[in-house]
Amino acid sequence: MKLDIKTISREVVKNIYQNKFGYYTKAVILQLFLATVGSYSLRFIFKLILMSAGQDNFTTHNVISILSAPLSIPLLFVFVILLSMLTLFEFSVLTLMVYSSYKNEKILWRDSLTKEFIKWKNFSPKQLFLFVIYFILMIPMSNLGLSSAFSEKFFIPTFITEELMKMKNGVVVYIAFLVICGYINIRLIFTIPLTVINNQPFSTNMKKSLEITKKGKIRLLFMWFRLEAALVLIGGILLWVNTLVFELLDSSGKEIVYNNLFYIISRIILFFFIIVSKLILISSIVKIISDRGEKLFFKTAPRVDNEIRKRKKLAAVTSVIMIIIFGHMGYQMFSTEINKNVLIIAHRGYSEMGVENSLESLAGAKKVGADYVELDIQLTKDNKFVVMHDFNLKRLAGVDKMVKDLTFDEIEKLTISQGNFKSHIPSFEEFVNRAKELNIKLLVELKPHGGEPDNYADLFINEMKRLGVEKTYKTMSGNLDIMEQIEKKDPEIETGHIIALQFGNFSDEKVDFFVLEDFSFNDILSADAKKKGKDIFVWTIDDSENIVKYLHKDVAGIITDYPDMVKEEIENEEDSYFEKLTRLLYQNIK
Incomplete structure (x- = not known):
């Protein structure tokens, strides 16, 4: 498929700008849900796995003992299912809100997410296995920015990479590994958004993603690079101005109140631009999928006129929530002295x-x-x-x-x-x-x-x-x-x-x-x-x-x-x- 990069780029910027309040609000609520309900649910299942094996933790030393316990494998399967469902839920929300904005329609969230849940619940072992493999491949490259809130928490431990780098062939092996993972991620980057939108198996959508990226992937990457570079420049300027202001207000850098305000503002700027960065990728992917004629397998409704006013109010409320959360984090960070006895x-x-x-x-x-x-x-x-x-x-x-x-x-x-x-x-x-x-x-x-x-x-x-x-x-x-x-x-x-x-x-x-x-x-x-x-x-x-x-x-x-x-x-x-x-x-x- 030939990609009209200029048109896609223009439509992506326009879409994000027109729907900034709605995207911002849903993104905050989504992250709060994943950080609370999602993370707690995963920790609960993980603790059940440890309890079933009579262990306090999971380390490289007791992995055999844990996996050999009678209930560990079924609970581990539940853990994987829950992780995959939460990942799909995250991408479902982001993908559906972008898709509906392009179509100027309103998503019926209860009906949509229920059908997404049923679809994921009915995944065959083969489809689930493919998803887990894909999730693992997302970790080294964070899927070029299109990563899950959970895959972002995983990374290759430094003790592994450092030891690799000390070997003569280690650098070559590590770089080759990243290149291979990067290539696979590029070729399969349409898979999850396709799975959210249509009612086809994960494996079928993997093939579709390979087909879409067969040609034009370099131009697509260049478009993402240009948009992300512009975003980084704007975000960098805002962060620099914010930092300069506080540098002038508190030259010592020790006032807790100023430290906290600086942290809150910086984190909100970072959060906003990280969300926009992810939306650039999702918006362009959804735009390409939409242009291919992929249809939602469930119903939508027309948008109402007072939608924008509601979005602004919700954006204000979510901003207050973020200020409270980041304020608490900032106070904990800046109220502690450096441990000079370490x-x-x-x-x-x-x-x-x-x-x-x-x-x-x-x-x-x-x-x-x-x-x-x-x-x-x-x-x-x-x-x-x-x-x-x-x-x-x-x-x-x-x-x-x-x-x-x-x-x-x-x-x-x-x-x-x-x-x-x-x-x-x-x-x-x-x-x-x-x-x-x-x-x-x-x-x-x-x-x-x-x-x-x-x-x-x-x-x-x-x-x-x-x-x-x-x-x-x-x-x-x-x-x-x-x-x-x-x-x-x-x-x-x-x-x-x-x-x-x-x-x-x-x-x-x-x-x-x-x-x-x-x-x-x-x-x-x-x-x-x-x-x-x-x-x-x-x-x-x-x-x-x-x-x-x-x-x-x-x-x-x-x-x-x-x-x-x-x-x-x-x-x-x-x-x-x-x-x-x-x-x-x-x-x-x-």
Whole structure:
């Protein structure tokens, strides 16, 4: 199908402008519904899944236990069905209100959504499976802006992408993955709006979307880019003017009232333009679908004359609701002081001054003001502890061999390199002795490779005691069993459990602290840890906006590749409104 991009672009802008009050009101109500009723329903089903399996949370360690419970699979199926229905509901509201505006008709919402519910309820297993796959594919690219409120909450954890980026072929693999996902998203971007409008199976609408995007997709992308760029420019100007005004009113950036007002206005501007951004895509998609002759499979009614007046009143009411919500959020954010007592923990040392986990990176961390250095240790073939993160030595040493298969003497002779730096693999003892000379403490991560002897915990405890650091250093591992063994055998050693992925509260783990990846951290978990009398450390926090975010959270330590940035943010008394805007934009983009 040949796409008249100029006409579509003009009609999209006209449509959004003419229906701005109605779109704004429905979008606010929709988001409130999804954030309350929708999210609560999903959390309720999720808690039932955990309760049925006798678990407090869902992590990579207990996934088998949860899935093997008798009621878990049926409840998980219910969870997927509910998630898919809520996603369809969101797209149904947005798509139908745009479609009706083009036709200058009024949607009979009760009848329309009831039929949409019945249609989704009668989806065959095949159609549901295809939708779930499509939903997953929406996550990496957020479907080029046409994303669900729920898919936006998911993203690829940074610990996965960071490790990929450190591998020679990792960057290529990651970029190729994003390109493939992006291409699939472009080709299937008409699928859900088509499913909302017509009464055909999801698979049929996937084929229709492939047909529509067979030609003209580059021109369509260029049109979206131009419209989105114009929107970003307008929104950016409004945000800049708003920020400049508050910068002039409160040069110190510390007045809570001004901070709160700035936050409220900025969030409303951001919300409005995020909604408009999504409507640009939906309006253009619906316009193309409408021009193809796709008809609604249910009835509509003529619009009434006083519709615009009602929309303005509803827009005013919803704006008041948003002011109250954002005001509460802003007060919570700006009424908390920066936690200047947070521990700055250099992740594998400071690799800007040496190879990770080397003596040089250890010294570099001390130089830039870190309180602790996080290091990884493994056992060699002859049961000696060496400082190395990777099980395989190929990435740093260029040797395709495992640490567990080599003796300490063999490993000691190897040269490791990273960037422009070269070094050697130190023993744990050598690393500790150098840390003592530098007067910096260590956070020791145990990385069991599976070939350890049965007395592995005893070997580590004895080594800590021999080096005289069992009372001053902290230790952690992703292996909870080993940490609990160490805690039981020697309570003087502070132990922590590394949790890469967690949903739900903490379980009753016999450790002193939790180490959470940025993806899993939330205020509910923070409160749960505090209730249990345990600290939380977060990793790996590497950008200034995220660093400042955690400096305002109740965390005991920040594990970072850039300890100098954390130090700088802690010591930075000035916090201008332009800096606040940067962090706010980062949080919304992420």
